[in-house]
Amino acid sequence: xxxxxxxxxxxxxxxxxxxxxxxxxxxxxxxxxxxxxxxxxxxxxxxxxxxxxxxxxxxxxxxxxxxxxxxxxxxxxxxxxxxxxxxxxxxxxxxxxxxxxx
Amino acid sequence: xxxxxxxxxxxxxxxxxxxxxxxxxxxxxxxxxxxxxxxxxxxxxxxxxxxxxxxxxxxxxxxxxxxxxxxxxxxxxxxxxxxxxxxxxxxxxxxxxxxxxxxxxxxxxxxxxxxxxxxxxxxxxxxxxxxxxxxxxxxxxxxxxxxxxxxxxxxxx
Numbered sequence: 001x002x003x004x005x006x007x008x009x010x011x012x013x014x015x016x017x018x019x020x021x022x023x024x025x026x027x028x029x030x031x032x033x034x035x036x037x038x039x040x041x042x043x044x045x046x047x048x049x050x051x052x053x054x055x056x057x058x059x060x061x062x063x064x065x066x067x068x069x070x071x072x073x074x075x076x077x078x079x080x081x082x083x084x085x086x087x088x089x090x091x092x093x094x095x096x097x098x099x100x101x102x
Numbered sequence: 103x104x105x106x107x108x109x110x111x112x113x114x115x116x117x118x119x120x121x122x123x124x125x126x127x128x129x130x131x132x133x134x135x136x137x138x139x140x141x142x143x144x145x146x147x148x149x150x151x152x153x154x155x156x157x158x159x160x161x162x163x164x165x166x167x168x169x170x171x172x173x174x175x176x177x178x179x180x181x182x183x184x185x186x187x188x189x190x191x192x193x194x195x196x197x198x199x200x201x202x203x204x205x206x207x208x209x210x211x212x213x214x215x216x217x218x219x220x221x222x223x224x225x226x227x228x229x230x231x232x233x234x235x236x237x238x239x240x241x242x243x244x245x246x247x248x249x250x251x252x253x254x255x256x257x258x259x
Contacts, residue, residue, distance in 0.1 A: 037214075037219075037221040038211050038241075040249070040252075042252050043203070043248055046255065050200065083142070083158070086142060087161060090158070093204070097141060098142060099144060100145055
């Protein structure tokens with residue numbers, strides 16, 4: 001087994017600023033994690049810690065919000081960063097989406 | 103499956119013979135979650151999101167392909183599991199643990215999908231039959247291996 005797990009690296013925003021439009025860079029997207037009955041609570045907490053580099057307490061807070069309220073808004077980001085986070089969360093098989101912040 | 107020590111970046115686990123066989127049998131089921139299962143957004147009217155759905159599916163497919171390649175390498179690596187008096191010793195780096203967690207959870211979630219997405223909260227029970235019994239077992243075993251890996255990571259913090 002090779003050690004080639006994709007590292008959690010954020011998009012290079014500075015570089016992208018040269019070509020991206022203003023609306024793409026504005027933090028107008030919410031990254032939402034939705035409840036499902038299959039992902040284990042400890043697993044979800046772990047994934048939040050890895051993907052967002054959050055301390056355990058914050059990760060647990062959002063995990064419990066998902067569990068008790070059906071969803072949790074994890075962060076508000078530009079479209080590109082929101083896509084990045086959704087992709088990371090989905091690679092762990094979590095039910096995550098990005099939604100435009102109305 | 104029990105963590106017996108951590109050597110630098112490596113986690114060393116003790117596995118019984120039956121546990122090793124179960125782990126390898128479960129891993130052979132990868133991948134189980136179909137690419138189209140993941141949706142970028144629930145807001146279907148957002149044009150940017152619609153455009154990126156395909157891109158994200160392609161990226162996930164690439165990831166799955168790479169995971170499959172690594173998994174095959176693991177299954178074919180005779181040295182991965184060292185035989186001991188009681189069973190086997192499995193050594194994984196922190197990166198490999200993270201990778202294995204993703205692979206195992208894909209099998210767990212995929213098994214759940216095959217079982218019809220049972221949900222206790224909604225009173226939707228699992229209907230186990232001869233055709234899907236192996237996926238019920240896989241879902242439970244994956245949960246067990248996940249908890250062992252997560253517990254090991256937590257104890258080393």
